[in-house]
Amino acid sequence: MSAVAHAHGHGDHGVPPSTSADGPAPKRIIVAYGFWIFLLSDIIMFSALFATYAVLATATNGGPTGRQLFDYRNVAIETGALLASSFTCGMMALAVEAESRLWTYLGAAVTFALGAIFLALELHEFASMIAEGATPQRSAFLSAFFTLVGCHGLHVSIGLLWLVVMMVQIWAKGFRATILRRLACFSLFWHALDIIWVAVFTIVYLMGGR
Amino acid sequence: MEANLHDRAPGDEAAPGSRRHQIISGLQAYVIGLVLAVLLTATSFWAASTNLLWAPGIPIGLAVLAVAQMGIHLVFFLHITTGPDNTNNVLALAFGVLIVALVVAGSLWIMANLNANMMPSPELMNMQMQH
Numbered sequence: 001m002s003a004v005a006h007a008h009g010h011g012d013h014g015v016p017p018s019t020s021a022d023g024p025a026p027k028r029i030i031v032a033y034g035f036w037i038f039l040l041s042d043i044i045m046f047s048a049l050f051a052t053y054a055v056l057a058t059a060t061n062g063g064p065t066g067r068q069l070f071d072y073r074n075v076a077i078e079t080g081a082l083l084a085s086s087f088t089c090g091m092m093a094l095a096v097e098a099e100s101r102l103w104t105y106l107g108a109a110v111t112f113a114l115g116a117i118f119l120a121l122e123l124h125e126f127a128s129m130i131a132e133g134a135t136p137q138r139s140a141f142l143s144a145f146f147t148l149v150g151c152h153g154l155h156v157s158i159g160l161l162w163l164v165v166m167m168v169q170i171w172a173k174g175f176r177a178t179i180l181r182r183l184a185c186f187s188l189f190w191h192a193l194d195i196i197w198v199a200v201f202t203i204v205y206l207m208g209g210r
Numbered sequence: 211m212e213a214n215l216h217d218r219a220p221g222d223e224a225a226p227g228s229r230r231h232q233i234i235s236g237l238q239a240y241v242i243g244l245v246l247a248v249l250l251t252a253t254s255f256w257a258a259s260t261n262l263l264w265a266p267g268i269p270i271g272l273a274v275l276a277v278a279q280m281g282i283h284l285v286f287f288l289h290i291t292t293g294p295d296n297t298n299n300v301l302a303l304a305f306g307v308l309i310v311a312l313v314v315a316g317s318l319w320i321m322a323n324l325n326a327n328m329m330p331s332p333e334l335m336n337m338q339m340q341h
Contacts, residue, residue, distance in 0.1 A: 032219030040306035047310040051317035090240040094233050188221045191287040195280050202276035206258035
């Protein structure tokens with residue numbers, strides 16, 4: 001601690017340089033930190049849905065089970081699309097850092113396309129399940145499944161909408177400080193969705209489909 | 211010097227130096243993260259569909275792989291590290307993880323306990339749980 005403080009010339013009170021003898025942190029950091037707190041609370045909301053699903057996973061009321069419903073290949077493609085979109089979102093963040101409009105638009109377009117592929121596959125899965133009679137009303141297991149996975153899908157939809165809005169804002173206003181802060185928040189949101197999806201495909205599909 | 215005066219925002223890359231250098235090291239982090247995440251995901255899907263592994267151990271293995279992958283995402287995509295400029299972010303994350311663990315483990319524990327206490331017999335319990 002004090003070694004760090006010395007290195008940055010902040011005296012020997014053992015105070016790390018981050019505590020503010022230098023005044024409040026820049027707005028960029030405050031905004032991203034606030035958004036980080038929001039994401040964590042969002043993850044806590046998801047944890048309640050995961051707990052519900054885990055409790056109700058066997059309550060199928062004689063209806064179809066996960067094993068009969070889930071298609072690994074479909075889930076694997078969804079997972080790949082979302083992971084790749086998380087990566088291209090990172091590429092977009094680097095393009096924003098370099099203030100290159102062309103690469104930012106390109107990164108955003110690929111991210112949007114991969115996110116849309118994910119969403120299309122998920123909706124197709126939901127539609128085919130409902131067509132087979134595996135609706136949310138069929139059993140407690142299916143209610144929990146549609147709530148959890150649907151809530152994640154809703155977040156992805158909101159993320160896609162947000163991405164389009166951000167591209168329009170870059171087009172209209174350029175790389176201003178406000179826009180850069182919003183883009184940083186969007187990146188955090190998109191990466192957090194991929195983290196939640198890791199839990200979804202593991203708990204819902206891989207464990208539930210066995 | 212300037213970069214170290216304040217905390218780091220979640221999502222900010224660590225690398226000091228020129229912008230070009232920052233972008234190259236940022237790119238490295240994303241590529242490493244992607245490779246590790248793909249490896250872990252592929253292992254998860256393989257473990258879930260293979261017959262070669264000891265079946266009762268697979269759910270635990272899947273949980274370990276998932277936690278590892280979440281860690282990879284946090285470090286390489288969200289740039290949450292243990293550096294002194296990242297303390298606030300890590301503490302908020304730790305509190306979030308605590309609440310998530312309490313909600314999930316608490317719910318499962320209580321509901322399993324209720325099932326065990328309320329249901330007259332395993333057969334009936336099975337019937338009851340299917341409604």
